[in-house]
Amino acid sequence: MDDDEDVPTLSAETFAALQEFYTEQRKRQEIMTKLEADDKLKENILFDENWQLSQFWYDEATVQALVKVVDKMLPDGGRVALISCPTLFVPVKRQIEDRATVSLLEYDRRFEVHAPDFIFYDYNTPEKLPPEALHSYDLVVADPPFLSEECISKTSETIKLLAKGNIVVCTGAVMKENVEKLLALKLCQFQPHHRNNLANEFACYANFDLDSVLR
The missing domain is CATH 1.20.5 (Single alpha-helices involved in coiled-coils or other helix-helix interfaces)
Structure with missing residues (x-):
């Protein structure tokens, strides 16, 4: 043979x-x-x-608006967690420099280049987080990758585990009821937009008066 x-x-x-x-x-x-x-x-x-990871980058106006919110709401020595919105990391880091800590929670390992500020994150295991991250963030900004009840529910679990203060969620307008029920966030006038026009309408939700911060 x-x-x-x-x-x-x-x-x-x-x-x-x-x-x-x-x-x-x-x-x-x-x-x-x-x-x-x-x-x-x-x-x-x-x-x-x-696109297989449902990645759609914000346009420049949206990035600058969210950076302003982070900068205004984050105290000196504070901590902000960015969940599934990786293109915010560099602009936020550049704006606040060394006065606060920025953590990026992201599934796409290409963004490991931002280690040690990178934390691998899979919304399917929402509780799999570093122990030191629990309830340690003054501000959490999240953009769940998929417009589904499962994704927003599991991402909300993570947000609750991380946040000790303010929360911002950018997601589809169709998720309004879920966001209000799961996180008690209110719809903002500010609307996020993307570099590539998407068919779905997007909205921003927060547990503070985000619109006044942007005025």
């Missing part, structure tokens, strides 16, 4: 998937290497949206 018959072979689809995985790994390692050489490069990295 030919020994080659016992050697497992990969299908073309599996081989292509592996190639894509290793290519992505190599790109990520190249980015990490560059960041280790020059920490300032972190501010210039902008990853493409991954």
Whole structure:
């Protein structure tokens, strides 16, 4: 018998998937290497949206508005958690500099470049958080990746575990009833927008007068 018959072979689809995985790994390692050489490069990295992860980046006006809210509401020495809104991290970090702590909770491991401020987060396991993070954030800003009752419910569990004060949630207008019931947040006049126009109307909810902060 030919020994080659016992050697497992990969299908073309599996081989292509592996190639894509290793290519992505190599790109990520190249980015990490560059960041280790020059920490300032972190501010210039902008990853493409991954639609499979339901990623849709905010437009510049929305980013600046939310950065202003964080800056105004966060006390010196305070802590803010950004859940599933990774493109806010660099603008917020740049604005508040060293006067407060910014943590990014995100599923997409490309954003590990922001370690040690990166915390891997999967909304399917909402309670899987570092012990030191529990009830330690003065402000939590969240943008659940999917417009579903399951996603908002589990993300809300995480928010409750992290927050000790103010909460902002940006999500679809269709989730209004869920957000009000789960977190007792109120609809704001401010509306978030995205770089790529989405069919769903988005809204912002908070447990404080966010609109007055933006005036």
